[in-house]
Amino acid sequence: MQIYKVGGAVRDRLLGKPVTDIDWVVVGATAEEMLANGFRPVGSDFPVFLHPKSGEEYALARTERKSGRGYGGFTFHASPEVTLEEDLIRRDLTINAMAEDDQGVLTDPYHGQQDLENRLLRHVSPAFAEDPLRVLRVARFAARYAGLGFRVAPDTLELMRQLSESGELEALTPERSWKEISRALMEDHPQVFIQVLRDCGALKVLLPEVEALFGVPQPVAHHPEIDSGVHTLSVLEQAALHKQPLSVRWACLLHDLGKGLTPQSEWPQHIAHEHKGLKLIKCVNERFKAPRDCQELALLVGQYHTHGHRALELKPSTLAQLLQSFDVYRRPQRFEEFIAACEMDARGRLGLEERAYPQADYLRGAATAARTVAVQPLLEQGFKGPELGEALKRERLKALKAYKEQHPQ
Structure with missing residues (x-):
C-alpha cells in the first residue's frame, strides 16, 4: 500500500x-x-x-x-x-x-x-472531452488564477468548444452546474469565468440570456464601454474587487438581461429593460435552482436598479414604495445588498470605476428614517388591523418627506 x-x-x-x-x-x-x-x-x-x-x-x-x-x-x-x-x-x-x-x-x-x-491550464488527455462538467471547472480555474497570469491552452479550449457543441452540457444537473457557477462567481476574477465560457461557446448553451447582451450597444453618455455584455463583465469585476457576497454577484450578472430583448431599431436606448428582464431572470434562477436569497435579490435588483441610480430624484412616495418592496423593516440586509449591487453597476463602466456613489448613503438614510417610525404611539391612538398598517404607511411617508427636505439635491 x-x-x-x-x-x-x-x-x-x-x-x-x-x-x-x-x-x-x-x-x-x-x-x-x-x-x-x-x-x-x-x-x-x-x-x-x-x-x-x-x-x-x-x-x-x-x-x-x-x-x-x-x-x-x-x-x-x-x-x-x-x-x-x-x-x-x-x-x-x-x-x-x-x-x-x-x-x-x-x-x-x-x-x-x-x-x-x-501559466497554462491544459487537459491531461483526450478523455477530458468525455465530462461536460470540466468546461465549467476549467473556466472556474481560469477565474481563480487569472491574477497569476494563467490562460486556457488553445487545444484545451478547442476540446471545451467541442463539448459545448456536442449537447453534453444539457445533461448537467442544475445542482452540479450551480455548484460550479457559484464557486466561480466567488473567485477573484469571476468575469474571466464568463469570458472563458463565451470563448468556448458554452455561455450560449448555459446562459444564452447573458450571451445575448454582447454586441448590444448602450448610450455612450452613461456607458462609455458601450457594449452591454462588456458592461456586465465589468460590474461582476467590481463586485469581486469590493468583496461582495454571492447574492450580490449573482444579481450583478443578471441585472441587465432585459437589454438583450431590445429591438435593434431602438438601440442604444433600452426603455423598460428593467421590467422586460424579469422573466429572463426568473428563468435563469429556475434553470440553476439558485438559492432563494440569490433568486430574490436578482429579481429585485433587475427591477429597481435604475431607482437606485436615481435615488436623489425619487419622490418620497416612490421611496416609500421602494423600501416596502424590499421589506426593509424586517429584512434590512437585503436592502443593503441591493445598494451594493447598484453601486457595482455604477462603477462597472469604462473610466468610472472610482467615481463616488452618493445614492448609497442617501438610500441608507431613507431606510433609517422610515424605520424610526414607532408603532406604539399608533397603537395608543387606537389603530389596529388594516387601519394600523395604513397609519404606519402615512407616518413613514411623512418621515421620508422630512428626510428629503433635509437632503435637497
Whole structure:
C-alpha cells in the first residue's frame, strides 16, 4: 500500500498558495485492507474512505470509462493493480494531475509543473472531452488564477468548444452546474469565468440570456464601454474587487438581461429593460435552482436598479414604495445588498470605476428614517388591523418627506 497527496494540495503548494483541503490516493490496496486499518467508507460510486483520526478523504486508485451522458455517465474500476499514473490520467488538468509521497517526492507524468510555470491550464488527455462538467471547472480555474497570469491552452479550449457543441452540457444537473457557477462567481476574477465560457461557446448553451447582451450597444453618455455584455463583465469585476457576497454577484450578472430583448431599431436606448428582464431572470434562477436569497435579490435588483441610480430624484412616495418592496423593516440586509449591487453597476463602466456613489448613503438614510417610525404611539391612538398598517404607511411617508427636505439635491 502506497499513499500519495494529490490534486489541488500539490498544485497550490507549488504555487506558494495556502493549502486548505488535502486529497489522498491509495495505490495497491483493497477496500478490505482500508476497513481493516480503521478507515470508514463514504463513497457510493467508488471507494472513498475517511481517515480514522484526521477525517480526511482517502480514495483507492481507480480508472474510469465513459458509459453514458453527462457528469455521472462513468463506470469506475478500483483495484490494487491500478497504478498512480493510471489514476492521475483520468483527472482534468495537468496542474491537478500531480502527486507527492510522504517524503515530498513529486510524481508528475503529465508535465503539470511545467504548465504551472508556463501559466497554462491544459487537459491531461483526450478523455477530458468525455465530462461536460470540466468546461465549467476549467473556466472556474481560469477565474481563480487569472491574477497569476494563467490562460486556457488553445487545444484545451478547442476540446471545451467541442463539448459545448456536442449537447453534453444539457445533461448537467442544475445542482452540479450551480455548484460550479457559484464557486466561480466567488473567485477573484469571476468575469474571466464568463469570458472563458463565451470563448468556448458554452455561455450560449448555459446562459444564452447573458450571451445575448454582447454586441448590444448602450448610450455612450452613461456607458462609455458601450457594449452591454462588456458592461456586465465589468460590474461582476467590481463586485469581486469590493468583496461582495454571492447574492450580490449573482444579481450583478443578471441585472441587465432585459437589454438583450431590445429591438435593434431602438438601440442604444433600452426603455423598460428593467421590467422586460424579469422573466429572463426568473428563468435563469429556475434553470440553476439558485438559492432563494440569490433568486430574490436578482429579481429585485433587475427591477429597481435604475431607482437606485436615481435615488436623489425619487419622490418620497416612490421611496416609500421602494423600501416596502424590499421589506426593509424586517429584512434590512437585503436592502443593503441591493445598494451594493447598484453601486457595482455604477462603477462597472469604462473610466468610472472610482467615481463616488452618493445614492448609497442617501438610500441608507431613507431606510433609517422610515424605520424610526414607532408603532406604539399608533397603537395608543387606537389603530389596529388594516387601519394600523395604513397609519404606519402615512407616518413613514411623512418621515421620508422630512428626510428629503433635509437632503435637497
